[in-house]
Amino acid sequence: MTETYSPKTLEHFQNPLNGLTGDERFDFDGRGIWGDPGSDDQLVVYLVVELDSEIIQDCRWQLFGFKEAKAGLSVMSELVKGKALADAFKLSAYEIIKRLGGFPDHQIEAITMCVKALKLAINNFYADNGLEHKTSNDFALKICKCMDVTDFQIEAAVKNGADTFEKLQAATKVSTGCGTCAEKVQTLQKSYLAKLG
Numbered sequence: 001m002t003e004t005y006s007p008k009t010l011e012h013f014q015n016p017l018n019g020l021t022g023d024e025r026f027d028f029d030g031r032g033i034w035g036d037p038g039s040d041d042q043l044v045v046y047l048v049v050e051l052d053s054e055i056i057q058d059c060r061w062q063l064f065g066f067k068e069a070k071a072g073l074s075v076m077s078e079l080v081k082g083k084a085l086a087d088a089f090k091l092s093a094y095e096i097i098k099r100l101g102g103f104p105d106h107q108i109e110a111i112t113m114c115v116k117a118l119k120l121a122i123n124n125f126y127a128d129n130g131l132e133h134k135t136s137n138d139f140a141l142k143i144c145k146c147m148d149v150t151d152f153q154i155e156a157a158v159k160n161g162a163d164t165f166e167k168l169q170a171a172t173k174v175s176t177g178c179g180t181c182a183e184k185v186q187t188l189q190k191s192y193l194a195k196l197g
């Protein structure tokens with residue numbers, strides 16, 4: 001279990017890459033906003049994409065509230081540059097965490113939100129360019145491969161009262177196969193419980 005920020009993460013918090021200030025204008029081809037429009041916490045990801053090749057030329061971001069996401073957005077914006085949209089769509093939170101040299105377990109949701117804002121930006125690019133058939137609603141991240149359980153299902157079960165690992169397993173069957181996902185699952189559960197207060 002990781003509870004503290006890695007040196008790499010601290011570096012990205014202090015000197016984030018590709019961030020835009022609140023009033024900075026930026027011409028983009030695809031934009032993804034993750035977060036409740038009425039809330040103070042929002043992540044915005046902007047993509048510049050070469051239409052024919054569907055290669056990401058540039059990736060920028062803005063953050064309102066939710067400061068924990070800053071390092072994830074910084075690394076993610078570097079990781080997707082030069083990638084085809086289809087490959088960028090497959091980017092996982094764990095790849096970002098690996099690049100950061102780890103991330104506090106109770107804040108992993110900050111990283112999954114970065115990935116979701118990216119996926120929205122990609123979908124919006126497709127939709128705006130007559131490529132709706134390429135969009136995907138699969139925003140859920142598969143956490144347990146054996147039992148096919150996603151982060152959305154875990155969050156829903158926690159909201160419905162699964163406040164212990166055992167209750168979560170009973171509700172979703174998560175982590176009842178090989179068990180290698182147990183740590184990840186408990187970490188996510190903890191962060192969803194913290195959100196409920």
Ligand code: FES
Nearest residue numbers: 144146177178179
């Ligand atoms: S990956 Fe979850 S039980 Fe195997």
